[in-house]
Amino acid sequence: MDGVKTVAVIGLGYIGLPTATILATNGMKVIGVDVNSATVAAVNKGEVPFVEPDLETFMVGAVTQGNLTATTETPEADVYVIAVPTPFQEGYQPDLSYIYAAVDQIAPKLRGGELLILESTSPPGATEKMAERVLASRPDLDQSNDRQIVHFAHCPERVLPGRIMIELVTNDRIVGGITKEAALKAKELYESFCEGEILLTDARTAEMVKLVENSYRDVNIAFANELSLIAEKLDIDVWELIELANHHPRVNILQPGPGVGGHCIAVDPWFIVSATPDEARLIRKSREVNEAKPKWVIDNVTEKAERLKKPIIAALGLAFKPDIDDLRASPSVAIVEALADQLSDGHIYVVEPHIEDLPSSLSEKSNVTLSTKDHALDESDIILLLVDHTAFKSVGSEKLASKIVIDTKGIWR
Numbered sequence: 001m002d003g004v005k006t007v008a009v010i011g012l013g014y015i016g017l018p019t020a021t022i023l024a025t026n027g028m029k030v031i032g033v034d035v036n037s038a039t040v041a042a043v044n045k046g047e048v049p050f051v052e053p054d055l056e057t058f059m060v061g062a063v064t065q066g067n068l069t070a071t072t073e074t075p076e077a078d079v080y081v082i083a084v085p086t087p088f089q090e091g092y093q094p095d096l097s098y099i100y101a102a103v104d105q106i107a108p109k110l111r112g113g114e115l116l117i118l119e120s121t122s123p124p125g126a127t128e129k130m131a132e133r134v135l136a137s138r139p140d141l142d143q144s145n146d147r148q149i150v151h152f153a154h155c156p157e158r159v160l161p162g163r164i165m166i167e168l169v170t171n172d173r174i175v176g177g178i179t180k181e182a183a184l185k186a187k188e189l190y191e192s193f194c195e196g197e198i199l200l201t202d203a204r205t206a207e208m209v210k211l212v213e214n215s216y217r218d219v220n221i222a223f224a225n226e227l228s229l230i231a232e233k234l235d236i237d238v239w240e241l242i243e244l245a246n247h248h249p250r251v252n253i254l255q256p257g258p259g260v261g262g263h264c265i266a267v268d269p270w271f272i273v274s275a276t277p278d279e280a281r282l283i284r285k286s287r288e289v290n291e292a293k294p295k296w297v298i299d300n301v302t303e304k305a306e307r308l309k310k311p312i313i314a315a316l317g318l319a320f321k322p323d324i325d326d327l328r329a330s331p332s333v334a335i336v337e338a339l340a341d342q343l344s345d346g347h348i349y350v351v352e353p354h355i356e357d358l359p360s361s362l363s364e365k366s367n368v369t370l371s372t373k374d375h376a377l378d379e380s381d382i383i384l385l386l387v388d389h390t391a392f393k394s395v396g397s398e399k400l401a402s403k404i405v406i407d408t409k410g411i412w413r
């Protein structure tokens, strides 16, 4: 990219760190910025603070070559990529405070001519608000003077955890500029590593594209989850039902489960609902259907456990989806927490091969222990499958034969 010397990536989490790494690997001078000094120290040593395939290999190379460094202080740079969390607050209203904190550190460093790219998933209008905030704090930068113009764009990340280093390169990207020039400048940056198509639009449309993608998935998962409730009432196997319906050339139903977890699909649809509460009826209802699913699983287990004096439960899986270690907003964690409270006479053996310690919300409960798969299966009356980790697929039918089995992912049919 012409004239780019340094890129500062603000926020070294699940998206910021891979993005900083891939930019550095492709020849940019990248400075990663994070408020957490432990994260900064880890990155400078070439250590990845979370599990993501291939990231460490790329990162060690970038750090060793001197193209990637990390710091807690926002530096001067030519491009700023902002990848900070955008959670919601009370009443599902989006919380932009992390974006504002990031741009408040950037604004005093600007000399004019920089490009600010918001990558965080954001409600419609967030990039415009970010630009207004920066320019309001720097009235000295004359925006009618070509050399002093600051450019703003939104380029939402769309990578799948567990495949981030592949999808960063191969996925198409949407770039929305506050101006056409901003979009073109951002496109140049992404062209340094992205082999997918880079499609240009305005910032507001780019924000909505990302929210719509995740809402589309949420609505479709809600359909599958609703079918699981209907099928149970009608004494039909929901997995067979979906498999057979999916033989139709224009039907592709997703899979039910214990609920929808993670930090994206369970959050982003609310940004649309809060922006347009009267219109987004289906999107809101789908969130409600998915949010109600863990309670349905809990009721199912307690109803069966009540038949036992001291129910012993094997809870298989805590992560929010298969074959990762990420417990954020995982329905499985919420289910085990509730069961531990409701079945105080019983015991829950949790099996999660991807973690070494239980999260504090579970470790503080005296009737919950992290266990091996074999021990949990042997000791339990009820086997509750919560995550379709590969490690659980091979459990033989002889292990399940004399047990009450509740398989929320349908892997043992």
Ligand code: SAJ
Pocket (backbone or CB within 6 Å): 121, 157, 158, 159, 160, 161, 213, 214, 217, 221, 254, 255, 256, 257, 258, 259, 260, 261, 262, 263, 264, 265, 320, 321, 322
């Ligand atoms: N799930 C089901 N049934 C399914 C599929 C998923 O219950 O058929 C559940 C999963 O178990 C999990 C949740 O949904 O709890 C979300 O998992 P996911 O694999 O659908 O998505 P995420 O959250 O890991 O990543 C999504 C992706 N978005 C889309 O596929 C549209 C990813 O591309 C985005 O980059 C990411 O959100 C993000 O960061 O926004």
